[in-house]
Amino acid sequence: MIHYRNKREATLLQRSTERLDIDLLVLPETNLILVASVIEPLRGANRIAGSELYRWRLLTPDGAPIPTTSHIAIPADGTFRVTSEETPLFVLASYNWRKSATPALKMQLSQAARYRTMIAGIESGTWLLAEASLLDGQPATVHWEDYEDFATAYPEVQAVRDRFVVDGKRLTTSGSLPTVDLMLEVIRQRQGYSLALEVSRLFRYEQPSFHVDEPLFAASAGLRMQDPRVTQAVRLMEEHIEQPLVLTRLARRIGVSARHLQDLFQQSIGAPPHVHYLALRLNTARRKVIETTASFADIAAATGFNSASAFARSYRASFSESPSQTRHRLRRRIMPSAPPT
Template sequence: MASFSHPGAATGTVPEPQTLGFLLLDNFTLISLASAIEPLRMANQLAGRELYRWYIITLDGAPVRASDGMQVTPDASAQSPLRLDWLVVCGGVAPLKSVTPALVSWLQSRSRVLRRIGSVCTGSWALAQAGLLDGYEVSIHWECQAAMQEAYPRAAWSMRLFSIDRDRFTASGGTAPLDMMLNLIGRDHGRELSAAISEMFIYERVRGEEDQQRVPLKHVLGTTQPKLLEIVALMEANIEEPIELDELASYVDVSRRQLERLFQRHLHCSPSRYYLKLRLTRARQLLKQTPLPIIEIASACGFVSTPHFSKCYREYFGTPPREDRGESLKIRRLEPIPSPVTESESLMQYSSASVALNDARGEPTYASVALN
């Protein structure tokens, strides 16, 4: 394995390591945190010196649980006198519950002295609420895209895996922080180092800023159905004011009957059903991730009346929108463990998996796949 010399080797000076603070919000995703930290560890190992150092922080210094139920004890509280160069806000499930006025105020005050500010997964919620993403290109998990565009229109929300825009860096979630950190390390210390880190992690390709989230429909259908892809793109771009099917057909120069056949053959549903699915999926995201009134959500998703929206929503998801909204706003707490109880019984009854599943009940994707 190649070794790496530091920028000050020729002059005999060794630059100070960059210090990062990882601010963990309740229910942060552990995979995103690990994906962001591990490249820094390996950068130091391969360089043979400390290029980066990091601290785990919570707002009050108390332990915090990840979305999988694991509890993490921080190194410091937000009020600790740490001298940070970078701050990374780590979000996860139900980010709105973690974005408090105290957190927003602290982020605003620290932003004045930081070289770089970033986030992984849904940590962008906190930065956006603090006004720290206005005028920047920002990446966030595709599931939160619609809600963020509605709530914070001053930021340029992107479907890229990650975005690095001047002194801001944001990753969508999952393993995307690994790619983002490899790109940042490459900018700081050269591509040879970032490539070597990738090799150590058996990571075949370092994805760049141009890589997009989710598998686009064109990858599913291939390149043999350009008219269908164009029609779906038009649907996705016109959620608030749906386009009539005859008009959609005319845009791509096909007949209404040809349009129907394309959808039935390749997407196994009618075009009107597919369009309705897109609008209801967007509505569910807004319902669960924003405090927007139901009447505004209905309008934003192309429904002319709230009763009609509620009827369609119930028929598609099996529950009325008001009930879904209520479930998403509930704060679930574990019942006190009966006493006396053995440690073994406690662990079995209140496992990390059960905590994570309980917390996931308010998520838009909960129970969305029917199993045999």
């Protein structure tokens, strides 16, 4: 489950074409995978978009490389200090967070909260925010193993069993994979469903069985499709990109009503069928725009659009630029420099 309250106040989750900078305060004995769960979806979004949508900076309490539980130190970009910066601050912690919860650090977090547009507790970082009294009277989540202890230790905080919680200027997550879910949600809210879907493909897939003859559909990677009927519907969508199935026909082939299929999609992946279907087609089209020299009319036809103009309108609405702008911008970046004369 995902918990939202006062979502409109969360500038992190608003549609924007501006670059988003994030500061990560990483505490000792943090897992590598927890750091990666924040950074890698953002890196993937930058790579797929071909532009710097996100930039991050790793800070530590003393500016020194941070030791992790994997015995691999992470270099720091600087020391965490209280400034008037409004950049969102993510506090990352895994094990033995109490060693870092010094009066000085708690005071720094409390002072930083006056300026930061968002402060996030990532996994055990939630405990640090609670210690600094930054979660009083608000819902918050922690790792499932710590839920009872957290609820007992901080009765002034509304402990909830959700994957992540967004409440105004506070955000908490319950572990590494929920943090990936959070970052995908940030990308979806800021850049749209299509880009978030493409980023999710970089990280995980759901394979229905171990039979070698079972096809792997990469386009649906990263989705938590709890209902096999949704999985079947997504596969049918992927098989019918050039000639999209109308919702009623798609539902009939699954064996449910169109209304019920809409409900299943909303419950399973948080988006209606038409939104997911359009994202699949647009992502396929975008890859063709970047990787081929096909005309936009041919790409439109190959991805189920009635005309090049209809394709261009939908493409711009999703990616905030035209197909020609994407092709020119990204190809300019990968063109080799002319040899010296």
